[in-house]
Amino acid sequence: MYRIKPEKREMKERTAYLVNTSRCQIVRWPTFDEQVVPLYRNKSNERIHCKTDDHFRDVTIERYNFTGVRVVNKSGKPMNCSYSIVSRRSGTDGYLDYSRGHGLVAITCVLGKEKYVKAIPLIPDLSIKPHNESQNLPNILFVGIDSISRLNFDRHFPKTIQLLDRHDFYTMYGYNKVADNTYPNLTPLLTGHYIDDLWNETMSKKDYHNRGYNTLLMEDWPQVAAFNFLKKGFSEPPTDYYLRPYSLAIDKKVKNNCYYDRTEIETYYDYIYDFVTAMTRRNQKYFAFTFMARLTHDHLNSAGLADLPVHHLLNKLFDSDLLSNTILIFFSDHGIRFGTIRETLSGKLEERMPFMHLGAPVAYLSMKTG
Numbered sequence: 001m002y003r004i005k006p007e008k009r010e011m012k013e014r015t016a017y018l019v020n021t022s023r024c025q026i027v028r029w030p031t032f033d034e035q036v037v038p039l040y041r042n043k044s045n046e047r048i049h050c051k052t053d054d055h056f057r058d059v060t061i062e063r064y065n066f067t068g069v070r071v072v073n074k075s076g077k078p079m080n081c082s083y084s085i086v087s088r089r090s091g092t093d094g095y096l097d098y099s100r101g102h103g104l105v106a107i108t109c110v111l112g113k114e115k116y117v118k119a120i121p122l123i124p125d126l127s128i129k130p131h132n133e134s135q136n137l138p139n140i141l142f143v144g145i146d147s148i149s150r151l152n153f154d155r156h157f158p159k160t161i162q163l164l165d166r167h168d169f170y171t172m173y174g175y176n177k178v179a180d181n182t183y184p185n186l187t188p189l190l191t192g193h194y195i196d197d198l199w200n201e202t203m204s205k206k207d208y209h210n211r212g213y214n215t216l217l218m219e220d221w222p223q224v225a226a227f228n229f230l231k232k233g234f235s236e237p238p239t240d241y242y243l244r245p246y247s248l249a250i251d252k253k254v255k256n257n258c259y260y261d262r263t264e265i266e267t268y269y270d271y272i273y274d275f276v277t278a279m280t281r282r283n284q285k286y287f288a289f290t291f292m293a294r295l296t297h298d299h300l301n302s303a304g305l306a307d308l309p310v311h312h313l314l315n316k317l318f319d320s321d322l323l324s325n326t327i328l329i330f331f332s333d334h335g336i337r338f339g340t341i342r343e344t345l346s347g348k349l350e351e352r353m354p355f356m357h358l359g360a361p362v363a364y365l366s367m368k369t370g
Contacts, residue, residue: 016028018173018174019173019174024174026173026174026176026353027349029151029346029349029350030346031151031154031155032155033344033345033346035344035345035346035347036341036344036346036347039300039301039339039340039341039344040155040300040301041301041304042156042301042304043156043301043302043303043304043305044156044157044158044159044304044307044308045308046304046305047308048256048257048258048263048305050256050258050259050260050261050262050263051258051260051261052261063120063121063122063123063274063278064122064123064125064274064278064281069081069083069105069107071107071109077111077112078111079109079110079111080109080110081107081108081109081110082107082108083105083106083107083108084105084106084108085104085105085106086103086104086105086106086119086245086249103121103122103124103241103242103245103246104119104120104121104122104245104246104249105119105120105121105122106118106119106249107119107120116260117253118260119246119249119250121243121245121246121271123241123271123274123275123278125278125282126214126240128209128212128213128214128240128284128285129212129283129284137211137212137285138325138326138327138360138361138364139276139279139285139286139287139288139325139326139327140286140287140288140326140327140329141272141276141286141288141290141323141326141327141328141329142288142289142290142291142329142331143272143290143310143313143314143328143329143330143331144186144289144290144291144292144330144331144332144333145291145292145293145295145296145306145310145331145332146182146291146292146293146296146297146332146333147293147296147297147298147303147332147333147334147335147336147337148296148303148306148332148335148336148354148355149332149334149335149336149350149351149353149354149355150171150173150175150350150353150354150355150356151335151346151350151353152300152303152335152336152350152355153303153332153355154355155303155304156301156303156304156306156307157303157304157306157307157310157311158307159307159308159311160307160310160311160314163311163314163315163318164314164330164357164359167318167359168359169328169330169357169358169359170357170358170359171355171356171357172355172356172357172358175331175353175354175355175356176352176353176354177333177334177351177352177353177354178194180334180337181229181333181334181337182224182226182229182291182293182333182334183195183226183227183229183231185333185334186226186291186333189331189333190289205238205239205240208287211285212284212285213285213286213287214240214241214279214284214285214286214287215238215239215240215241215286215287215288216239216240216241216242216243216275216286216287216288216289216290217238217239217241217242217243217244217289217290218241218243218268218271218272218288218289218290218291219243219244219247219290219291219292219293220247220264220265220268220291220292220293220294221247221251221293221294221297222244222247222248222251223251224293224297225244225247225293226291228244239289241275243268243271246271250264250267254294257294257295257305263295263309264294264295265292265294265295265306265309266309266312268290268292269309269310269312269313272288272290272313273313273316273317273320273322275288276288276317276322276323276326277320277322280322291333292306298338299336299338299339300336300339300341310330314330323359323361324361325361325364326361327358327359327360327361327364328358328359328360329356329357329358330355330356330357330358330359331354331355331356331357332354332355332356333354334351334352334354335347335350335351335352335353335354336351337351
């Protein structure tokens with residue numbers, strides 16, 4: 001991977017401006033401004049503790065090539081289990097169909113008066129093979145997390161920052177939002193155009209298929225999903241792997257950021273890891289856009305709760321050598337938009353400046369610039 005040398009990062013922190021060009025000047029603001037310090041609580045070492053249920057803890061499936069469900073009954077009492085294959089209802093983005101589809105398994109177990117229902121998304125092989133011209137093209141992986149400014153990222157992600165530095169990521173110091181909330185900021189990021197420029201445009205996953213790419217769209221909080229909040233969503237799945245049916249299936253079961261004995265964000269990050277693993281094993285290209293919102297959206301210091309799961313995901317991807325041909329964009333859409341910090345000058349500034357870190361294979365950059 002590649003980035004500015006560490007000494008240049010340190011030099012930027014000592015200068016008056018983060019960006020200082022003839023067209024743009026962005027003042028460097030202290031990470032721990034005196035108005036922010038009273039509001040800050042360090043949660044980067046905290047873990048979310050989820051209630052475990054020994055009766056139903058060991059439920060596993062083969063996600064890549066689904067053949068059945070394995071349930072270990074630790075209670076010693078009779079248990080009845082069944083599963084169904086689930087998909088989105090055709091023509092709508094808000095309902096599920098429990099009688100058709102291939103992307104999601106719903107497991108139901110009954111033990112006495114207790115009922116356990118768990119959804120697990122699958123990664124079927126769609127046999128989208130790379131075309132000859134795409135052999136040298138990289139995979140694209142967006143790992144997004146809602147409402148975290150660059151300054152708040154620096155406050156709350158010490159473990160992740162060390163990992164990014166070790167793998168030579170590039171920090172986008174001048175990255176800023178162009179609109180209020182998620183959707184109008186993601187659209188320019190992904191397309192280079194404002195929403196008003198694209199109202200009559202059509203984009204199809206077939207455009208990616210023609211280049212040999214599998215596509216993934218994954219968001220965790222269905223009520224505020226970027227393409228569904230105050231919108232109708234998609235009439236047909238916009239990507240090959242579309243996790244909205246999963247987010248709808250588990251939404252009412254998520255309590256205090258937990259989905260049974262796991263944190264919600266960990267279940268999604270497990271899927272990212274398994275998805276990247278599957279694509280690598282199958283020698284298939286992918287364009288994956290993932291965005292987590294529920295954990296960090298509402299509170300300034302909740303960002304710290306994401307440091308451990310983010311670090312765990314990225315570290316596993318690196319340790320498994322799954323990113324050697326992947327451009328990774330780790331980013332947010334804007335800073336925190338609620339709370340007391342918005343009454344401070346620092347809060348007003350950083351709300352407009354989310355974080356973004358880019359990593360790319362050295363070989364690919366050498367090919368493009370050599």
